[in-house]
Amino acid sequence: MAFFMEITYVVFSVLCFCFLLLRWNEMRYRKNGLPPGTMGWPVFGETTKFLKQGPNFMKNQKARYGSFFKSHILGSPTIISMDAELNRYILMNESKGLVAGYPQSMLDILGNSNIAAVHGSAHKFLRGALLSLVSPQMLRDIVLPRIDRFMSSQLSNWDGKIINLQDHTKEVIFLSIMDQIASIDPASRRADYFKTHFFKLVLGTLSLPINLPGTNYRNGVQVRSLIFFHILVLIDMQMHDNFFTKHRHKHTRTLNINLTLLI
Known part of the structure; x- marks a missing residue:
């Protein structure tokens, strides 16, 4: 009792x-x-x-x-x-006293200077710089046809299969972005590496900013450094690919380098 x-x-x-x-x-x-x-x-x-x-x-x-x-x-x-x-x-009315805010975990992992975090004149400058990289002609002649070919090849792999549409859609969109900005083969080990670490980074941005071992936030901070390092490696590889940048893949390679630099 x-x-x-x-x-x-x-x-x-x-x-x-x-x-x-x-x-x-x-x-x-x-x-x-x-x-x-x-x-x-x-x-x-x-x-x-x-x-x-x-x-x-x-x-x-x-x-x-x-x-x-x-x-x-x-x-x-x-x-x-x-x-x-x-x-x-x-x-x-963002420029009239109302400023967009983002969770601290997102700012810590993506950086205080990413286009989603800055506002006012800085946001307009970054947005203009990004838009200036892709002209309407480049979109029509290079970017959109390349996306169409990529999506067609990926969707053909779904024939006769039962799939999780949400997971596969996220994966295909990510691989398409990797193909556009860095010419990464979706079937390569590098694509798998970036995909795994990118999804960890996303989980980190949508978590409490508690920097303890095993937390999504800590994992996000760690993979951010790894992704940044491998992006620098890709930039170095593309900048040394002089033959292609001067000949038939000039416009595509230039677009890839510029967009990669802005990530």
Whole structure:
């Protein structure tokens, strides 16, 4: 009987502690002017529910709090808008005091200077530089036909097979990008290497910024360095391929080098 009472006391104490911890975290972010919502646990917030439920998390929160609510996901306090008109206003007025923000894990892994992280004049400059690399004529004569040939060859391998469409689509899109920017054969070991490490990097950007062994964040930080090193190797190989850059593959190789430099 005494043992049962002790267990009951421990369970009750843990539940009270969890309740007080949640209340403290809610009170900590209760400021005037913030929309309704919940902040979840300290540090972790509602990240677990967000990653587990996916779009249903947003739908449930919208049904409970409306189209504009607060949360705490991926290590950052977040205001979420699911109102189309408000989102349009924010996107159209980025240079007027409204600045896009991204999770800390994404900034740490992709870098503070990637095109998704910068804003204002810096974003316009990078976007213009990227668009200037691909002219309409190059798209029509080189890029799109190459993508068409690649996709046709990949889709032909799906005949008569039962496949996971989502996984295969992600894989084909990634391999197509590798073919475009670095001329990597999709059947090569290098393609498998980049694919494996790239998906680890993506998982790292969608995780809590906790730099401990075994976490997706730590893995993402590590593979970023590996990918960067191998991209430098590819750049060096392409820059030394003088014969092709001066002859029939001139435009394609130049495009590959420039896009690779900007990754």
